[in-house]
Amino acid sequence: MNVLTNRRQFLALTLSSMGAVWLGTGCSDDTTTRLERDPDFTPSEPINAFEASLPPTALGLTALLQGWFAGTDRELINTIGERYLTERSMSQEDAVDQLRGLILKVDDFVQLESALEVWDLDLVTDFAMLQMVSVGGWQLSQTETLLCVLSAEMAASS
Amino acid sequence: MFLDSNQALDNGAHLEADVCIVGAGAAGITLALELQSSGLSVLLLESGGFTMDDNTQQLYSGDGGAGVADIGLTTCRARVLGGSTHWWAGWCRMLDPDVFEVRDWMPYSGWPIDRAALMPFYQRAHQTLQLGVPEYDVHALSEALGRTLLTLDETLAAHLVYQYSTPMVRFGHHFRSDLESSEAIDVLLFANLTEIVLTEQGDAVSRLECATLMGRTFSVSADRIVLAMGGVETPRILLASNRQEPDGIGNAFGHVGRFFMEHPHYYSGSVLVVDEARDTALYEQTMAARMSSPVEGAPAREVHVRAALGLSADQRRRAQLMGLAATLKPFNPANPAGRAEQLAAETVGQLLSAGMSQANQRYLALDLRCEQRPHPDSRITLTDDRDALGVPRVRLRWLVTDEDRDSVARTLKRLAAALGVGMSARLWMPLDEADLYHPVNTQGGCHHMGTARMSALPEDGVVDSHGKVHGIANLYLAGSAVFPTGGFANPTTTIVALAHRLADHLKEKTP
Numbered sequence: 001m002n003v004l005t006n007r008r009q010f011l012a013l014t015l016s017s018m019g020a021v022w023l024g025t026g027c028s029d030d031t032t033t034r035l036e037r038d039p040d041f042t043p044s045e046p047i048n049a050f051e052a053s054l055p056p057t058a059l060g061l062t063a064l065l066q067g068w069f070a071g072t073d074r075e076l077i078n079t080i081g082e083r084y085l086t087e088r089s090m091s092q093e094d095a096v097d098q099l100r101g102l103i104l105k106v107d108d109f110v111q112l113e114s115a116l117e118v119w120d121l122d123l124v125t126d127f128a129m130l131q132m133v134s135v136g137g138w139q140l141s142q143t144e145t146l147l148c149v150l151s152a153e154m155a156a157s158s
Numbered sequence: 159m160f161l162d163s164n165q166a167l168d169n170g171a172h173l174e175a176d177v178c179i180v181g182a183g184a185a186g187i188t189l190a191l192e193l194q195s196s197g198l199s200v201l202l203l204e205s206g207g208f209t210m211d212d213n214t215q216q217l218y219s220g221d222g223g224a225g226v227a228d229i230g231l232t233t234c235r236a237r238v239l240g241g242s243t244h245w246w247a248g249w250c251r252m253l254d255p256d257v258f259e260v261r262d263w264m265p266y267s268g269w270p271i272d273r274a275a276l277m278p279f280y281q282r283a284h285q286t287l288q289l290g291v292p293e294y295d296v297h298a299l300s301e302a303l304g305r306t307l308l309t310l311d312e313t314l315a316a317h318l319v320y321q322y323s324t325p326m327v328r329f330g331h332h333f334r335s336d337l338e339s340s341e342a343i344d345v346l347l348f349a350n351l352t353e354i355v356l357t358e359q360g361d362a363v364s365r366l367e368c369a370t371l372m373g374r375t376f377s378v379s380a381d382r383i384v385l386a387m388g389g390v391e392t393p394r395i396l397l398a399s400n401r402q403e404p405d406g407i408g409n410a411f412g413h414v415g416r417f418f419m420e421h422p423h424y425y426s427g428s429v430l431v432v433d434e435a436r437d438t439a440l441y442e443q444t445m446a447a448r449m450s451s452p453v454e455g456a457p458a459r460e461v462h463v464r465a466a467l468g469l470s471a472d473q474r475r476r477a478q479l480m481g482l483a484a485t486l487k488p489f490n491p492a493n494p495a496g497r498a499e500q501l502a503a504e505t506v507g508q509l510l511s512a513g514m515s516q517a518n519q520r521y522l523a524l525d526l527r528c529e530q531r532p533h534p535d536s537r538i539t540l541t542d543d544r545d546a547l548g549v550p551r552v553r554l555r556w557l558v559t560d561e562d563r564d565s566v567a568r569t570l571k572r573l574a575a576a577l578g579v580g581m582s583a584r585l586w587m588p589l590d591e592a593d594l595y596h597p598v599n600t601q602g603g604c605h606h607m608g609t610a611r612m613s614a615l616p617e618d619g620v621v622d623s624h625g626k627v628h629g630i631a632n633l634y635l636a637g638s639a640v641f642p643t644g645g646f647a648n649p650t651t652t653i654v655a656l657a658h659r660l661a662d663h664l665k666e667k668t669p
Contacts, residue, residue: 076509083505127578128311130571137589138506139574 050157053096057107059115065151067112068119074151081152084135084145095149102146119143160338162207163349164372171376175201175344177664178366178380180351183241184650185636185657186386187329187337188286192661194342201378202337203349203368206238208330213371214238217350217545218391225536225556227600229420234604235388239347240330242388242604248323249648250289252280252655254481256471257529257645263478266417266532269642270614270623276655279662283654287323290459293449294319299440299463302447306437307465308429308582315576316470318483320648322444322462348372351387352547354399354407354633362631369547382664384625386636386657389418389606393538393639394552396610396620408610408620408627415538418609419644420602422528422558426588427570428501429486430510431520433582438522440465441486467524467573468646477572480565481529481646484573486522501586510584524570524585529646530562532608556602605649610639624663625656636660 051061069077085095105122109115126132126141133145161167177193179186182204190202206214214237222229236244253273260268284292293299296317300307307317337345353367366378385392393415397406406414431438439445443464450458466483474481489498498521501507511519536557540550567587574585613619616628621640627633636657638649 072509072512076505076512079505080509124579127575128314130314130575132571132575132578134587134589136504136506137586138504138510139571139578139585139587140506141578 048154048157050092050096050153054099055103055107057103058110059106059112061103061150061154063112064106064115065147065154067116068147069151074155077148078152078155080135080145081148081150084133084149085152087135092153095153098146099150099153102143102150119147159340159343160345160347163346163368163370163376164374166346167374167376169374169376172365173201173346173376173378175199175378175380177201177382177384178203178378179384179386179636180366181205181241181386181388181391181637182239182330182337182345183386183388183637184243184329185653186241186384187333188283188654188657189384189386189636189661189664190343190345191333191336191340192658193664194340196342196661196665198342198664200343201380202343202345203351203366203378204239204345204347205350206236207347208239208334210236210238210244213546214348217371217547217549219545220543220551221541221553224553226422226558227556227602229390229554229556229602229606230604231390231552231554234602235390235606238330239334239345240328240332243327243329243650246326246328246604246650248326250284250287250321250323250651251294251319251647252276252292253645253647253652254471254474256475257481257643259475261475261478264480264531264643266534266611267643270612276652276659279655279658280651282658283651284321286327286654286658287651288325288327289321289323289651290461291449291451293321293447293461293463296465298449299447299461299465302449303440303445305440305445306435307440308431308436308438308467308577309433309580310467310573310576310582311579312576314473314579315573316468316473318466318468320464320466320483322464323650324444324446324460324462349376350547351385351395352549353401354383354395356399356402356407356630360402361629363633371546380632382632382634382667384634384636384660384664387639388637389609389639390538390552390554392635392637393609394540394549397538397540398550407633408630410629411617411619413611413618413620415609416534416536417532417611417642418536418538418554418556419530419532419605419607419641420556421605421644421646421648422526422530422562422600423603424526424600425487425523426526426566427484427524428489428498428586429522429524429577429583430501430507430586431522431583432510432514434514434518436582438486438520441467442488442522466527469569469572473572477568479569479572480531480562482566482569483527483646484524484570485527487525489521489523507586526566527603527646527648528562528566529644530558532611532643533557533559538609558600603648605638605644607638607641607644607649610635611642612640613642625660634660634664 106115122143123141176198178201218232222231255273258269357364369375466485468483543551577583610620625634
């Protein structure tokens, strides 16, 4: 496992012990993501209204989120995203503004790993630059929290 | 030699010595033993005896709870040979260099000496406290112990090291035979200082009035007098000795009793260790490491150490933050915030620990020891109530300011960031500001500092850089009362180092 994957999975550790997995591929006995096993995997889901309000991405938001949160409990991720918005009384419009910057960084990548590496680096940079947010008291990087928000908003709009 | 004041002295007796030290705690005993080979006669007055007794202990009684928390005036000090080392825990660490500096953002900061000036005396203090080599390099210790550390970004935060006095030096027990066999030192037990009397000119101490609880009174004159009575009793007797100066001795500028500082101790926040390969034992308990001596050819020595998380002096300078050390502790019922099971059940906690077996989920409480700013309204005053010997009792109003709390919160955020970059642990901070800044379990560490602060100029403090009271030719103070700022480190190492330094100064002043 390379270092960048490690960083990502610092938050989104593969769940071998949890029943609900996002990709629906059942349990995994290691931290290898489905995308790493199947690099040609390219989901094709219709773009909904929420996704349409964000910058277009070559890879698609669903694929990016699946890559980032591979194997992690979707409900937990979404709950964290919702909680972040609730704790700050943030509207969807405000959330979209924040998410736009996140997505613009990866909008033209065609290689999933390259796109995820950008967010990986952002995650570490957030900590290094003290750009953290508190969710339920946990000090999380801004990037990883916004990815939870993105997941929550995608789920809510689907 | 030990003498019982009740038996060895006639009522109204007058004693003379070259040096009279009041208080046989860490400072007083260090000083006495250092002076014994100087040719000076030393009289060491101790309020208690060899063992604790309640009547003597009650002389401490007063109102210790007028501030943020009850200081426990009768419970965290000891009127007995050895003073409060009778029940200290042995934590030792030098004050960091920034503690001595004038910090532009911190009013009333700055010592009239720097850390370098104290280093030779810190070396001697390490010997006195049985600390072995002064080893504070956490990486060298971790290697010697074969223990890993939490990975963190060392540009943002740092590992800190405490040494432990081992076997713990309880001064009354450890140095009793040295005091007993000394020809230069007379230790007068059950001897309580009740008043300092100045000369007519008011520029020197004429005599000390003393009494015992059995009703004996006597007086002492000495060429040099050192009060080594702790951070509460020292200002108490200075303020109470107002026969000639209505505001008390050394108090021309109103500093005596002010700037009381403690090290706020409390649990605030937690970490979840997410890197299972990382060890936390060194942050949780004392460990013995065998380290080579910095002196060539000298045998290796065992040092007893414990790590903590915090910021280095440079990091604090850059961020304008005060010191803080966070050791790690398993949760216990005394900690009201962030219990492990609550954190583990909490959504983010679930996500962060996902994939880890329950046995590997290490949620640990942050046990904080914090520096605070000197504040003139954090202070000791006298009440109208008097103790059994007629000395006014104290009221202690310990303040913790918004700036103190803000520094803790900002430091914890930096720790969170450093651990985040290092990917070894995640940090949780209490959501409720009352929990974050002012937990119900806030208490002091029985570290009473600052009430007779050291200063270059008389208008800025009570004593000069050697501990001599400004304007009083023969009166010195020893102990943590003279600390202008207190850092986060336990004070005993510095108390002992300053006592060694004062001993050298007094020897130099010997005609």
